[in-house]
Amino acid sequence: MNRNTHKPILLQNVRIHDRFWSRRIKLIAEEVIPYQWEALNDTIDGAEPSHAIENFRIAAGEIRGDFYGMVFQDSDVAKWMEAASYSLVTYPSSKLEAIMDEVVELIGKAQQEDGYLNTYFIAANPGERWTDLSFGHELYCAGHLIEAAVAYNSATGKRKFLDIMCRYVDYIDSVMGPEEGKRKIYCGHEEIELALVRLYKATGEEQYLRLSQYFVDERGKQPCFLQNEPTFGNIYKDKWFDLAYHQAHMPVREQTTAEGHSVRAMYLYSAMADLARETGDDSFLAALDKLWDNTTTRKMYITGGLGSQGHAERFTVDYDLPNDRAYTETCAAIGLIFWAQRMLLLNPDRRYADVLERSLYNGALSGISMDGKRYFYVNPLEVIPEVAMNRYDCEHVKTERQEWFGCACCPPNIARLVASLGQYIxxxxxxxxxxxxxxxxxxxxxxxxxxxxxxxxxxxxxxxxxxxxxxxxxxxxxxxxxxxxxxxxxxxxxxxxxxxxxxxxxxxxxxxxxxxxxxxxxxxxxAMPVEIVHAHPRVRENIGKVAIQRGPLIYCLEEADNGKGLAEVMLETNAGLAAKFDEDLFDGTVVITGNAKWYGGGIGEKHLYQFGEYPAKHKAIKAIPYYLWGNRQPGNEMLVWVSKAFRPI
Amino acid sequence: MNRNTHKPILLQNVRIHDRFWSRRIKLIAEEVIPYQWEALNDTIDGAEPSHAIENFRIAAGEIRGDFYGMVFQDSDVAKWMEAASYSLVTYPSSKLEAIMDEVVELIGKAQQEDGYLNTYFIAANPGERWTDLSFGHELYCAGHLIEAAVAYNSATGKRKFLDIMCRYVDYIDSVMGPEEGKRKIYCGHEEIELALVRLYKATGEEQYLRLSQYFVDERGKQPCFLQNEPTFGNIYKDKWFDLAYHQAHMPVREQTTAEGHSVRAMYLYSAMADLARETGDDSFLAALDKLWDNTTTRKMYITGGLGSQGHAERFTVDYDLPNDRAYTETCAAIGLIFWAQRMLLLNPDRRYADVLERSLYNGALSGISMDGKRYFYVNPLEVIPEVAMNRYDCEHVKTERQEWFGCACCPPNIARLVASLGQYIxxxxxxxxxxxxxxxxxxxxxxxxxxxxxxxxxxxxxxxxxxxxxxxxxxxxxxxxxxxxxxxxxxxxxxxxxxxxxxxxxxxxxxxxxxxxxxxxxxxxxAMPVEIVHAHPRVRENIGKVAIQRGPLIYCLEEADNGKGLAEVMLETNAGLAAKFDEDLFDGTVVITGNAKWYGGGIGEKHLYQFGEYPAKHKAIKAIPYYLWGNRQPGNEMLVWVSKAFRPI
The missing domain is CATH 2.60.40.1180 (Golgi alpha-mannosidase II)
Structure with a gap:
């Protein structure tokens, strides 16, 4: 282990009593975790079915039936178990712990003789293990189960889940690895790499660290085995599902720009930082520096959101950060928090914590509603519902938070983040x-x-x-x-x-x-004045626009406060932006008011194009923190980057 | 016939001798028509194959082989024949006329015993006639062949092609129509409706006018037969290929907003105007007024381009006119010209001619290169090649004109427009x-x-x-x-x-x-000063931006004159925009120069977000007419809507 690195505070050693966060952590314990447990058991009316617990029952032979859901449905159970474990530390609950014990029993029952454990490949596709590394998510699910087992062990002291996962990892280790005779494969979706480091820390077993190292070192070697899989390229078989999508386009130490699927990228970079810390392998540091720089100074939304393109949930090119078509998946913002923390542990530099805080209070927190029961998967910076619902290239944008998703990676991810917040302080x-x-x-x-x-x-x-x-x-x-x-x-x-x-x-x-x-x-x-933020000139979508920030919070205009036609608001030179704590807005919120010009929806204007400027009038505006938008009436317009008033021409 | 309507001047009665247009009309005759003939015969290296003539040979039994190309490949031959016919009027050519006579022979040979004539359904899908009205394009191809036959007859006096098409239409008339026992169907892609009016005008046969009326009157009656076809919804089976895509969501007289596939819409509206003129049926007028208003004051780009979405080549919602993702198909701009002319003939109001001129000099003319050999299918108003080539939602945007397309509707369409320009004067x-x-x-x-x-x-x-x-x-x-x-x-x-x-x-x-x-x-x-154009405030993409116009021409900035980073150009209050004729630029062009501020590509700026404004410097800019862009080095940035300099905040 590298001697200069930091260790995070253990969740057990910190107790949060914070006006802002305590109610959210309590909400996770009292509402979200029970609610998500119901979702996993398909007992929520109107929500998309999960079937995740049923899949384990089927794999365990408890009931007969067909696997249903995404191939990575197991990970929803795993992330819920992880979140529930963290929650137990703060809010001990024998009832919750009993449910979790039962889930562990069930997981144990589903585990195969040889240690293998994945309900999709057990129940729906037996005999096809390790044939679809590109999209099968087997190792990804294993990773999340490992993280859950480590958290559960840490919270309860019980070893059973950990033992199940060690058995599974031992089996994985027997199939793949650098040794002769083993398969030279790795997962199309990174996750197990960072999970194995956690398993190593929890058990002290160096073989788990070595397996993680193998996965990371093997990744991106050319020619790449993924390309030979029939599933490679996804159903679309287009360039967006290329090797870079999987961060497998070159060996990881040679990668200098954030490419491909954003969540996958964050989990890989997190694992690279973990390995640098645990093994003292400094050869990761140069790549991590460049990747950090590229991600946070070329490809990050002001909210700490990542991913500029819905199709393939990808990064695109430098400075390409459209506001209305942002993907900015909640999980990618969370992944950036994971990575930022690991960079901090390697080297406590403010820039990492700044990004961590930015993502936490903005792009991640926006993923969950005030009542904890509705979620954004996509967190755009500009929503005009009429457009979002009527443009093909905005199809990924939802104008209100959803109860649950068929692909439900984000809800339990935000739950595990908030429930474990103490360890980031x-x-x-x-x-x-x-x-x-x-x-x-x-x-x-x-x-x-x-x-x-x-x-x-x-x-x-x-x-x-x-x-x-x-x-x-x-x-x-x-x-x-x-x-x-x-x-x-x-x-x-x-x-x-x-x-x-x-x-x-x-x-x-x-x-x-x-x-x-x-x-x-x-x-x-x-000092926490209202600040006006400008974007780098190469972010063409934000030329002539500014964002409003106060402290770590990015603000937005919402229709609920300002009416429709937000794109037509132009902040005045003397905008008189003023912050005021509004005790009655949600759980108490600082709102920002100011002066703007406004075209007034262009009402009465008939010409689509004209030589003279259209008249604008004065408008008082009110901004709320971005993470809060969409918590009042549904189908609201919302805007982060506001136009500046311009000079006559 | 409505007594107050106008008739256009016949092409035979006008001779153009215009510095701007004569070279283009000559280019069509001397370069484009021969070049497109080669394209139709697959003799151009590097261009996508057409196979359109081969398909006729196969259908005629002259050679054996498989049909290749789009189901509407016949229409490429038809549009070429139409363009060549117009060209013959201005540039008589016995060589060209001999080739065309041979094509007519070939078309005649391909015609079936009963009059049917469509190479796809003859050669590739016999027995499947009229089973895919949604996407089979049979009547669409018939329409283009009719237009070609009318033009050919008018140019040469020869009746053979006209007779072939009359026979085909007689057969069509025996299959479908309002009478009992006939099928109540119409084409998923309008075209035959306006063609039949032309056939009626050329032959005096009222049955052709009645068949056109039937097609238009039947369209949009609910329930709609198209929905029962297995092909309905295209391969995507998504909402973008709904009834509105085909303008079949309600009876045409009830339609008040431009919906669906833009080219389809333009051809329908053109036919409605034709019928209003030829039959005196005023019940079309109210719908035409509303459709015109909606199209030109809510859904038209400043270039006269139409279609805001690549997927399904569609209109979207009012004022949704993104510049970088515009579809603005060359054929849609041409379709708007067709419709505008017909509206003018109904009622000579400047607003129709203004739109006709706008599309002609900008959104249509941009479709063809200066040498006549390369074409844009899509004519966006902002191109940053790095983005256009690296975003899924810009996949339809090409950064340079292409030699030929697999779906080659636009090249012969622009040829027939320019070759017949005289009749619009x-x-x-x-x-x-x-x-x-x-x-x-x-x-x-x-x-x-x-x-x-x-x-x-x-x-x-x-x-x-x-x-x-x-x-x-x-x-x-x-x-x-x-x-x-x-x-x-x-x-x-x-x-x-x-x-x-x-x-x-x-x-x-x-x-x-x-x-x-x-x-x-x-x-x-x-008076033709340089004018600054503002867009309606609800066009959110153009807030804080202006376009430059002089006379009928919309100008743009191009990388060839201004370097990269066009989105960062901000026109100054005293922009000093000045027009100057540059004899050496292309065939002589008025260029516009002026003063702007410019961020300079943000070079040296490290922060992606900062509280202070990024520094801007002075930049002299030069604008060229939009239709000329992309005629110098390939892969150029281009921008129509330029930012205004804004006030400090």
Whole structure:
């Protein structure tokens, strides 16, 4: 293991008590996890059927029937188990744990004699194991089951699920790998690579780390076996399902641009960072740097969303970021969070945490409704329902969140993210504690064998004042590093009420190395004015437009507040943008008001083209955080990038 | 026949001698028609094969082989024959006429005993006649062959082709129609409806007019037989190939919005206008008015192009006119010209001629290269090759004109349009002559039994001064109406050098009713400054953007003149737009220069998003007429709608 890397705080060691997040974490525990359990069991009226639990019953021989659903339907159960495991840590529930124990029993029953475990290939396609690496998702499902087993073991201490998965991985290891006689294959959808690192960490078994390494090292070697599979190219057999779609167009260390299916890419890059950290293999670092740079400075929406094209859920080319046709899958934003955390653990640089925070509060959080029961798979930055519902190239865009999807990767993914949020707040490297996110919480650390407690309190993201108090048994020297977010242009730090005039800033973190005593109080004040954001000039869709941001939150205009015709709003030079906390809007929200010009829907204008400018009038506008859009009446217009008023010509 | 309607001038009665058009008409005769003949015979290296003549040979039993190509491959031969016929009028050629005679022989040989004539259903699918009205294109091909036969008869006086087609139509008439026992079907792609009106005009046989009426009246009656065909919905079976795709979603007189496949729609509306004119059936007029209004004030690109969506080549919703994903098929712009001319003949109102001129000089003419050998099927208003070639939703966009297409509807369509251009210049209603287009030419009219010659001279569209001189045998009273184009804000009219202070303007035409004497000279001066065009505010893609227009020509920026990064050009308030005739650019072209701000490709800018505005510098820009783009180096960026400079915020 690389000695300079960080470790994340364990979920068990942090308790969140945050106005913004606690209700969401509770919602996951009390509403979302029970709701998704019902979805997995097909008991929700009107939602697309899942059949995921039924598939396990069929594979286990408990009932007769036909497999139904996507080939990767097992992963929905796995992600739910993972989310439920995290939730158990915060909200112990013997009822939930009993259900989970039953699921583990069921999974165990479905496991084959030789350790194999995949309901699609057991129940629907026996004898076809490992014949469709391109789209069969066998190893992908295994990966999610591994992550679930590790989380379940960590939450409950029970080994059964872990043992099932070790048996399965042992079998996988016997079939594929670098050794002579084994098949040189890997999964068309990355996931098992990062899961195996987690399994290694949970069990200490180095063979799992080696298998992960094999999968990553083998990927992209040419000629590529995937191309010889009849399923390669998907049903479309077009260029969008090429090797780059699977990040298999060249060896991973040679890849410098984010290509192909966005979620697949995020999971691969996460695994590469994991391996760099766990094995000390620095040969990954150059590629990771370039991939990070390309992803976040050429191909990332301002919301932290990824994927500019619906077809093949792909990245396209640099700076191609259309707002109305964005794919920006919730899972891709979550994948970016996974990757960003791993980059932070390799090297705590603010730029990683900035992206993590951007995706978390915007492109990922928009995926779930306020009541936790409806989900966006696609998170576009501009929705005009009439257009979205009447253009072929917007077919992937839904104008309201859906109850469940036939391909339901996103709902349990957002659940597992929120339920495990605690582990993203801090990381530790020996006697240095890094604070990456500002979420009110109590956290416990072991520094040089002594227990240190850190209590964070704030009204973040609505307010930038963060209080941190320390509990130490006796005075103790250690380093506390506090992230100064990239969006913050003015900040102040005080220790025990005394403003610090000279700050050491390292890679965007204010580093406080001193001897701390019990009840030491640190106050970080981050100025949080309304900011106007411009996009790089090569993002042609945003020329002449700006976005509104406050703190980590990207704002949007919604029809519910502003009426229809949002594309016709033009922010004035003196827009007078002002933030105000509205206690009554949802669970309390800072809204932003301002002045704009507006064409007024072009009402009464008959000419489609004319020489004179069309008249515009004044309009008061109101913006809400992007993640909140679509939580009021359905079928709303929404817009992130707003036009600027322009000069007469 | 409705007594108030106009008749177009016959092609035989007009000779064009125009700097702009004569070289193009000559090019059609000397290069395009021979070239397309080679294409139809598959003798062009590198072009997609046509096989269209081979198909006739196979159907005629001359050779053995398999039908190849689209089901409507016959129509390529038909449109070529029609274009060649028009060309013969201007450029008599015994060699060409001999080739055409041979084609007529061949077509005659391919005709079946009962009169049926369609190589696909004869050679590839015998026994399946009239089983696929949705996509079989049988009546569509018949329509194009009828138009060709009428044009060929008019050009050569030979009846053979006309007789063949009359026999075919007689057979069609025996199969389908309003009478009991006949099938109640019509074609999924309109065309035969307008062709039958032409056949009626050429032969005087009212049964052809009645058959056209039947097809139009039957269309859209519910339930619709098309839905019962297995082919309905095309291979995609999605909502884009619904009844509206075929304009069969409701009876045609109830249709008020332009829906479905754009070319199909244009041909239907043209036939409706024809029938209104020939039968005096005013019940079409209200629908035509609404359809015209919807098409030209909600769904038409500034170039006169139609169709906002590649998939299903369709109209979408009002004001949805994306520039980079426009379909704007050359054939749809040509179809709009057909329809506009027919509306003019019903009621000579400038708005029809304005649209006709707009499509002619922009969206239609862009379809063909300067050398006549390469064609655009799709005519978008913004092309960034890197994006167009790397986005699934831009797959229909080609970044350079192609030699020939597997689906080659557009090349012969543009050829027949240009070759028959003379007939669009004037129309006549009794003793009133209307001038719709300004094209230097000599035209001959019969007014009250006397011959009147009108000579037009100008350097249009580069210059707005038009001289018209009259030749009459003796002094004669008649009306001369000259269109004052909608784009013209200042104009002057002089007769024999004397400026007219009081003009009668009726529906956009300056109406001169007087007793004319030989050598009377009329001078119309249309001011032609550079104009800045704004789009209706609901065209969201053009908010904050303007287009440059001079006279009837829409201008564009092209990479060849301005480098890459056109989307980053922002026209200044004092843009200083100036027009200059460049004798050396192509065949002489007015170019427009001006001042802009420009981000400079964002070179050196690292941040994808930032709070401050990115710096812009000055840039001199140069615009060329839109129809000329893509005639220099291949793979050029091109942009019609240019950003305005905006206010700081």
């Amino acid at each position: 801090y990381s530790q490297q020996e006697s240095a504690i890094y604070t990456h996110l500002y979420i009110s919480s109590n956290a416990q650390f072991d520094i040089d064998g002594k227990t240190v407690m850190i209590k964070q309190s704030s009204n973040y993201p609505w307010d930038g004042t963060i209080s941190i108090s320390l509990t130490v048994a006796e005075k103790q020297k250690f380093t506390l590093a506090l992230r100064v977010p990239g969006w913050c242009r003015q900040y102040q730090l005080a220790v025990n009420g005394e403003k610090m005039d000279f700050l050491t800033i390292e890679d965007g973190y204010a580093v406080l190395s001193r001897e701390w005593i019990d009840n030491d109080e640190i106050t970080l004040t981050l | 004037y129309s006549q209603q009794e003793s009133a002559i209307y001038t719709h287009l300004y094209i230097s030419s000599n035209a001959q009219f019969d007014i009250d039994g006397k011959t009147v010659m009108i000579k037009q001279s100008s350097n249009y569209p580069w210059d707005g001064t038009i001289s018209i001189s009259l030749t009459v045998a003796e002094k004669q009273k008649f009306t001369l109406a000259l269109r004052v184009p909608g784009w013209c804000r200042q104009y002057q009219l002089a007769v024999n050098g004397e400026k007219m202070d009081f003009l009668t303007i009726e529906d956009g035409y300056a109406v001169l009713s007087r007793e004319w004497i030989d050598n009377d000279e009329i001078t119309l001066t249309l």
